[in-house]
Amino acid sequence: MSKSSSLPLVAVLNGPNLNMLGLRQPEVYGRMTLDDVEALCAETGEQLGLAIDFRQTNSEGELISWVQECRGKMAGIVINPAGYSHTSVALLDALMACEVPAIEVHITNIHRRETFRHHSYVSRAAVGVICGLGIRGYALALTALAEMIEEGA
Numbered sequence: 001m002s003k004s005s006s007l008p009l010v011a012v013l014n015g016p017n018l019n020m021l022g023l024r025q026p027e028v029y030g031r032m033t034l035d036d037v038e039a040l041c042a043e044t045g046e047q048l049g050l051a052i053d054f055r056q057t058n059s060e061g062e063l064i065s066w067v068q069e070c071r072g073k074m075a076g077i078v079i080n081p082a083g084y085s086h087t088s089v090a091l092l093d094a095l096m097a098c099e100v101p102a103i104e105v106h107i108t109n110i111h112r113r114e115t116f117r118h119h120s121y122v123s124r125a126a127v128g129v130i131c132g133l134g135i136r137g138y139a140l141a142l143t144a145l146a147e148m149i150e151e152g153a
């Protein structure tokens with residue numbers, strides 16, 4: 001058994017269009033790419049003693065299936081549901097059902113943007129929400145989850 005397999009597992013799940021980071025509206029989302037986000041999460045996970053399972057999908061169904069798979073397997077979830085934050089009751093239901101602490105991350109401050117972005121269905125299932133801090137929000141979410149896992153919360 002490898003050393004990392006005994007570490008708490010945390011899923012970092014990314015929703016639609018986040019594969020376009022770096023190219024997509026850089027004045028809004030910045031110039032960092034999804035590969036940069038993955039590298040940041042891997043580095044942060046290593047520092048915190050977490051094993052990271054990093055994924056991105058453009059499909060709502062796939063995102064929901066991944067959340068379902070987390071049940072009984074993952075110690076925590078960091079999720080940027082992207083556009084599905086504002087539309088998906090089904091994703092909210094999946095997060096409620098999986099019973100794994102989840103932190104919702106948005107790169108941008110959704111409250112400074114269009115009104116339709118101000119509400120997130122997912123927030124109701126999240127232990128916390130981080131938005132507007134750029135990609136460092138992912139590292140902050142992992143840090144908070146590591147503490148919660150350590151505390152046994």
Ligand code: DHK
Pocket residue numbers: 016017018080082083084085105106107108109110117
């Ligand atoms: C990413 C998206 O793709 C948008 O649909 C959300 C979020 C905001 C972000 O800031 O990471 O509204």
